[in-house]
Amino acid sequence: MSHRKNKAVGLAAFDRSRLTSAQYATHGSALRSSQASALETQLSVFRSLLQQFAATHAKDIKSNPTFRAQFARMCAAIGVDPLLASSHESSKGGKGQGGGDSMWAQLLGRTGLNDFYFELAVRVVEVCGETRGENGGLIEVGMVRERVVRGRVEGMGVQGVTEDDILRAVGTLKPLGSAYSVIKVGSKQYIRSVPKELNTDQSAVLEAAQVLGYVSVSMLMDNLRWTRARAQTALEDLVGEGMLWVDKQGIEWEYWSPGFMLEGDHPLEGFD
Amino acid sequence: MSTTPPETATSSSTPPQTSTTGTTTTTTTTLLPNDTYPFPREFFFPPFFTRQTNLTTHHAQLTKWSTLLLSYCRHHRLFRVSLSPDVLPFHNPRINRRLALADIKSLIDFLRKDGRAEYVPLGSGSTKKDGSGSRGGGGAGGGEDGGEAFIYWRTPEEWGSLIESWVEETAQRGSVLTVYELREGEGTRGTEIWGMDGDVLVKALGTVVKRGKAQIFQSGEDSLGVKFF
Structure with missing residues (x-):
């Protein structure tokens, strides 16, 4: 007995430590709950302020893209996604009192901003679908915006659509378990509509291709210090995914980013 | 369609990046013919x-x-x-x-x-x-x-219907028209029919014939005539 006590080893030691950790846990949860209730209070205060604000400025939020973006940014800064507010909370096990509709839907009515983003999301899905064959399901956000604006839908103030709006619209697809996600390659943001991860080499190639529109094996070897085999593999993988197009009519094979087809040249220039 | 393999065998001296860029991407100097x-x-x-x-x-x-x-x-x-x-x-x-x-x-x-x-x-x-x-x-x-x-930015069928409606509009059902006058006559001037490719025109008329709405016949040595019903 004493033997064991001195050394403080054996089964009793486990009991003791279990006891201590239980105490810690109790204390911890007490702390947590008090913090949580404090936060909850803060949140509800914030909520009502936000509601007031949104109600007062509903019209501006709907009609003015800059204002809308700022409002969205403000919400984001405080960690509230107005579009997804309710679904987030309910998934966390639910303090949220709003069932079903998002905060925006509650604030601005069913036909408000919420619908704006859902309609936009539909357009985004269409654009991604239309162009998937040519870009392998990876398209720059700016390009999506351009196409959405070009093919403007009636009754939708698409001319005021910003890239911010596009990203938010993609966000609305998330609860649907969609494969749509936003990824950043180099300096540009892309919408990915196929559930495919890019490996680091592939990202590096796509990033390199942003500079001139294309890359070649030797460019990758020179600039990234890759071996020929590595460069070749990365390029062929991307061609295989449909994310690069090959031009075999140059001095060396060039692998082009389909995004450059759209940004591209100036078709009409120099024709007359 | 080329099946040439990628240039794995290019000389190990890699061409400087700039040399490939200038020529291919931004060739704004070459003009297309008018x-x-x-x-x-x-x-x-x-x-x-x-x-x-x-x-x-x-x-x-x-x-x-x-x-x-x-x-x-x-x-x-x-x-x-x-x-x-x-x-x-x-x-x-x-x-x-x-x-x-x-x-x-x-x-x-x-x-x-x-x-x-x-x-x-x-x-x-x-x-x-x-x-x-x-x-x-x-x-x-x-x-x-x-x-x-x-x-066929218009299919022969589409051309056929177009010609048929022109015949209808100009009240020429039942009269004989030559292919020549359809293509180059005063009657069709200003319409889309005028200046049509002869072969395509004949194909177009053929589709109307197939629908039983017209008849083609030889009129003269080297020209065709058509009559719409």
Whole structure:
């Protein structure tokens, strides 16, 4: 007995430590709950302020893209996604009192901003679908915006659509378990509509291709210090995914980013 | 269509990056011959002229080419194109890219599936009555230059209906019209019928005949007449 006590080893030691950790846990949860209730209070205060604000400025939020973006940014800064507010909370096990509709839907009515983003999301899905064959399901956000604006839908103030709006619209697809996600390659943001991860080499190639529109094996070897085999593999993988197009009519094979087809040249220039 | 392997065997001295860039991407100095057609952006995308190895990409490529060719021909009112890598729109002199003959043929085959193109039968081009005769020689050069294809930005059926409504509108049902006067007469001047390719016109009339709404007959030595019911 004493033997064991001195050394403080054996089964009793486990009991003791279990006891201590239980105490810690109790204390911890007490702390947590008090913090949580404090936060909850803060949140509800914030909520009502936000509601007031949104109600007062509903019209501006709907009609003015800059204002809308700022409002969205403000919400984001405080960690509230107005579009997804309710679904987030309910998934966390639910303090949220709003069932079903998002905060925006509650604030601005069913036909408000919420619908704006859902309609936009539909357009985004269409654009991604239309162009998937040519870009392998990876398209720059700016390009999506351009196409959405070009093919403007009636009754939708698409001319005021910003890239911010596009990203938010993609966000609305998330609860649907969609494969749509936003990824950043180099300096540009892309919408990915196929559930495919890019490996680091592939990202590096796509990033390199942003500079001139294309890359070649030797460019990758020179600039990234890759071996020929590595460069070749990365390029062929991307061609295989449909994310690069090959031009075999140059001095060396060039692998082009389909995004450059759209940004591209100036078709009409120099024709007359 | 080229099956050349990627240049794994290029000289180990890698060409400096700048040398490849200047020539291919921003060749703004080369002008296309005067052409009023507003070419789409893909026309200035170099890989657009190389057959894509990825099947999905290739399909997208063919679709874009189809749209381009149909709209190019519609713009210029071309009824047939010469299947040659050296002519517009298969050649873009500004970026120095050409669609290979085999790829042009894939494109035509792709259009044929939709009834939007048809090969001009070898040797029949200029001999046919009222043929527009843009094919001068016989079948001799046909094999090499790829010949010609009709491009149906309007299908013969569509042309047929168009002609039929014109006949209806001008109250000429029952009267005999010659193919010549349809193509070049005063009556059709200012309509879309005027200046039609002779072969396409005859095909168009043929579709009306098939519907039992017209009859074609020989009128005179080398011309056709048509009567709408």
